[in-house]
Each structure stands twice: as C-alpha cells, then as structure tokens.
Amino acid sequence: MSKGELARQVHVQALRYGHRHINPNTTRVRRWLEGEQPREPVPRILADVFSERFGYRVTTFDLGLGGLPDLDRSLVYAASFGETVESVTELGRVDVDKDRRNLLAALPFIAVAGTGPSRDWLLQTLDQAPAPGPRVRLEDVTSVRNMFAKFQNMDVMRGGGAGGRELLTEYMNEHVYPLLRRTHGEDVRQALCAAAAEQTYLLGWMAYDDGEHGTAQRYLIQALRLAQESNDPALGAHVLAGMADQATLQGDPSEGRRLAQSGRLGLVNADSAACLADLWALEARALAALGDSAAAAHAVAQSEKAFERVRPDTEPEWAKFIDGAYLHGEYANAFRDLDQPDAATEHAQRSIDFARAQGRARRGAMSQAALAVSHLQRRDLEAAHAAGLRAIRLSGQVSSSRSLEAVQDVQRRMVPFGAHPLVADFNDRVRDLAAA
Template structure:
C-alpha cells in the first residue's frame, strides 16, 4: 500500500524543479554532492520516505536545498523543504560537546560554500557571547577527541591546515575580508578538505592539534566575516572555534577567540559586554606569554576606553604596554605572531581618543603605522584613525595630510571596517568643508574605499 505524502512543501518543490517522476535522479545528485562530506547512498526510496515524514540530517537538507535551487534558478531556504522539526540553519549557542561543534561547523561551511551571498540569521544575539565565555571558562574538559572513521588523519595533515590558516590570514591582512569570493573559497576548502578529516581516524594526541587547527581556521573565517559586516556568521564561527579550543584544552587560543568576540561586541556598540569578555579572556588565559597578555590587555583597554571608564582603560593600557616591552617570539603560540607594537599603538591611539585625550593619543601615531608591508588593512585603519584624531584635536592641516595618505592605502581594500573609518573621518571633516583643502580631501577619500 502506497503511503500518502505528508510533506507537501517538499513535493511541490520537487514538482517545480522537475523531479516529480525523477526521485532517483535527485538522489544521485545528492550522492554526487555528498562526496565532499564522505559517502552518501540515497536512492529513490529515500526520497519516497522523505516525502512521507522522515527527516534527513541538517547537512543533507542544506545540500538538497542547494541542488533544488540550481534547478529552479533561485535561492531555496532550508525551511522551504518542509521538514517541520528541522533545526534553524544558524544557532549561535555554545555547543555542548566537541561533536556538536563539529556538526554545527559543517552545516555553516556548507551554507557559505554553496551560497556565499546568503546571510542566515542577520541578528547577533546579545547575551550569547557572554554565555559562551562562562561555559568555556567553567565547563569540564573533554575526556578525549580521538575518532575512528574512513580517512586517517596524520600530523602532516594537521600541519598543512596550520599552513593554510597562515595563508588565509595573509590574504585577509592584504585585501580585507569583504570579498564574498575569498570567504567562499575558504569555506569550500573547509567543506572539501576538513569535513572528511573530521569524520576520519585520529588519536587523542593528533586530535588535539587537529581541533586546534580547525579552531584557528574557523576563527580566521570568523574574522573575515566580521570585517565584511556579516556579524551573525562571524559570531557563530567564533563560538564554534571557542568550543573546539576548549576540546583541545588550549586556554591561550580560547582567550584569543574570546578577545575577538569582545572586539566584535565593541564594534557593534556593546562596550560593557566587550569589557566583560576581555576580562574573562584575561582570567581564562592564566599565566600567558607576554605577547598574549599584551593582546588581551589591549582589547580590555579599548573596551574601557569606548565605555568611558578612564581609570580602567589607563590601567589596562599600562599593563599592555609593559607586556609589549617584554614580548619575544620564543615559546609563544603561532597565532599571536600577528600582534605587534604597531597594533598596540593603534589601539592605544583609539582608546585614548575615545577618552578625548587627543594629544596623548597622537603620541602613538608614529608607532601605529610602523607596520609590515602585508598589513595593508591595518595601515588603512590606523591612518584613518590618526586623521580623525587630528581633526578632533583641531589640527586640520595634519588631518588633511593623513586623509590623503588614507585615500592611497584604502583604495584596494575590501573591508566594511575600513569604510566605516573613512566615513567617520568624512563626518569629522565635513564640519570644516568651507576650507578648500578640506573639501579637496573629502572628494578624494569619498571616492577611495571599494568596501
């Protein structure tokens, strides 16, 4: 006896896409697409049961939506498939286990790889990052991260992932995270290369370094999304990365990711939350190497400066500066190599400017631009900040000079953050546009950033 169709939404989509009498064709296309995740073996009978109430995994639903979308020539949301108990495509809660973090990562990577222009879940949930900080700090460590599966994962494989993370970090520094193509490329790499590895075979020792590498990659993709203005996706990736860092018992990496959540909260105007996150990162890091301490205290200083807490800001800034003076590369984590005295100087300039201590802030300007050539985006961010601080200090000549520099540096950078800094400078200068030199600079900078 043929059972009645209970998923009318899926049936309608299949009819519209030309699969009404071609369930086997849909199954074969899903199997082909699923090769990047391992091996799927669906057939016409599988589609029969999906139409009659069975529900495939969230990842299969993502791929199914992409497959039908290509046939229809329009985007198809997962919810259109009609699986009533499907979980949301984006859930930024802190995962309860390393396995659930891996599953969440795989779903999100699939979305970004197949639909790079989609933004599932536009809103950032206010308390989610703070809840994640508490769970990361106080939950018990995972007993093991070993796995048994189809593909063996070796130390050499893991080192390759660390090298790839370095590569994407360099791309992000040079060009900004605002290119959908760059983020889709990274997500595709994660889908094709990393996803099968996560379901592979590795010992607990290899697994710890493997999870660390995956956390680093997820954190890098998060920062690219943050720089592009995709804040919900950025937060979700950071929280997944935080959970994977917890699985490896890497407190320093976890603190770094928590500080990135603080930086995002600050950018979104939640300075008090940012300060709490930064302090949680400092507390969780424990006896950290000097450069890590410098990075964490710098984030705390920026948060306190943004919230107008002068004493707390200056105290954190002093601690960061002392740590910078003691910094050296020996024995420090690989990922902290990006943080230099110039990054500290740029943050010091910003938080002192927030406290309206403009002259004191500008003392950090020369150090803030003493950056390596590859730090193109940071150079543009710091140059815009220096120019804006000069306007607020009343020195229009210096502001215009730095504004011209900014137009040069921002020209080829795809970054919502750089665009925002340029607009802040334009607003500050706009009050003085009757000055011919100011009007000239405004025309120049308004034509510069591509975003």
C-alpha cells in the same frame, strides 16, 4: 541504506545529541520517504546522518525537509562535539554557496550571543568523542597547520574581502571539517581541533573585516568550542579577544570588556604574553568606549607591560599579528575615543611607522584615520585632511570594510567644519573610495 539501517543511524545520532526519545522504526522511515514531514530535531539529525555517510555537508534543504539551513544553530555553543562539527560544517557550506551566501551576509550581530559561550569555555565542559571513521594521522594535522600562515598573511596584507576567505572556506569544507568526523588518537584529536579552531577563527575574522558581522559571530562561537576541545587555553583566549573586539565595535563595550576579562582569566593556565597584551588592549578599547579614562589608561599600561615579555619565536602562529603596528593602533583608538589627542597622536604615529615598514596597508589606513581624528580634536583641519588622504590611499590597496569605516568616521567628524574646501575635497574622495 536499508530503511532499518537508516532508522538505526538516526537513533545513534540522536543519542549523541542527548535525544534519547528519538528511536524510529522502518515504518516511520517509509512514511518519511512517502512525504511525511518529521518534527525537529529529526530533519537536522537526518541531514547529519547523510553528511557522515557521504563525507560532505547535506542540509535539510537538500533532503526536502526544510526551506533553509538553521543558521542560528551556529550561534549555539553545543555540549556535544559531534554537533559542533555539524554546525561549523553547515556554516561553511552555506558560506561558500553563492546562491545562499547573501542570506548569511544579511544576518545581524546578536549582542548577547557571546555570554553563554564564553562562560562555558571558561568552565571547560567535557564532551563526546567524534564519530568513527578512518583514523587521522598527525601528518594530516601538520598539513592543515602549515596552510594557516598563508591564509593569515593573505588577510593581514590584503584584507578580509580580497578573496582569501572564499579560498579558505573551500579548503575548510573539502579538507579540514571532514577530518573532524573521523577517529583520532587523543593527541591527534587535540592537535586537529586546534588547527580547525585557528582557521575557523580566521574565517570569522575575515567575515568581520568584510562587514558580515552575523557570519563572523557564528564562526567565532564555533571556533571557541573547537578551541576547548584542543585543550589549549591560549587559543580559546585568542578567540575571545576577537569576540570582545567585535562586541565593542558593534556598540556593546560592556560585553566587549567582559569577554576580554574572560579571556584573561582563561590565560591563568597558559603562557602567551602576546595574547595577554591583545586582551588588555581590547579591554582598554572597551573601557574608552565606556568613558572610563583611568581604567583605560591602566589597561593600556598592562598591555604594554605584557608586550615587553613577548618572545616571537615562542608564540603560536596565530599571535604573529599582535605586534607594534597592531597594538599601538589599538591604543591610539582608545585615546581617540577618550578625546586625548596627544596620546592618540603618539600611538597612531608609532603604529603607522611599524605598518609602513611591514607594508601593511589595512593597519596603516586605520592608524592614519586615528591620526586624522586626533588632529580634528585639536581643530587642525589641514593636518587632519592630509592624514585622511593617506588613509584613503591605503584603504584603496586592500579589501576591508573596517578600513573604509575608519575613513568614513573621519568624514563624519569633519562635519562641524562646514563647507570648508578641504572638507568638500575629502567628501569627494571618500565617495570615490566607497564606490570603488
């Protein structure tokens, strides 16, 4: 590009993001080339201009205009679709870069970050079209959606840390995110945004299962924004379910409950009984953590009622994990947190039976852990030890920090039993699992 063309492109990109005052000339471009450091948001806009030009993500670091990418950018639910594309693309590029991935993994979960995105999604704010380029065909979108089932199954059966996330990140960076920068008919654009949202959500879920909560949160927020562009309320509600789950398990059940409620409200104009059952189950988890037993029991009942209406052949691919193994496992955890061991045992056992039939080690491990806790609540150490050992064995078959944390939760709850030989044996086995 000539200096004049680069100046023009910077101005065009700035207008897309609402920065009307940014209108450089050739003299300003020459000064940048000579080493002048432009002020934000110009470095970010320059990175986006070159990214569009080359068809892959270029960061301010690559241009010599910043030490590190702005990873907090992906916490923002952008008003501009174009900026959303750049945010999620930059996040994916850092995630796949071995030299910088550790920075991403160390990012903290921000408790209040979901408030704005869930509100904005619910209000269905309108937005700009993507940048021009070669048109995307419906066949391109179909090939992307066909890949989703393979990656989701990899996560369900092997865990988020088993290598599937790295493969999915590379696939998104090379094949999916570049499509978002190109032009589309409206029907193709919505289908493409839905496909990208599904897989961006899955990246977030895999990061969550691998214990990288700051990374997960950023992917989920960007998935929610892409879901809005797809005009698919059920998909957005599904993303909010993931955000609700994460908020509750990160110690903010009030936020988890609110996110789940936002998802349910968004389903008014959609029909996904599976998603509704999931949202009620996650609201029950949040209410149990808040100690509201009556409301939690009501939420479980509503979830079961919604699940009775599920017809698997009419549900989207992303809803296929919402089944008996998953839901009864969530109910078991809710009743465990309410110190109601009889109900927890019943649901944990049903989850275990479903998971065993499907060969789902991660869900089986977490439900065995819930069963072990319900035994501890009855002061039955021997039964708890047996269930805990089954949880350890299943956890060893997957790469999932959630299943390890479930086992470690059982370990912590055994502390009141002191130096009993079963406790000592369990501690030794948990140490071996954690080391492995």
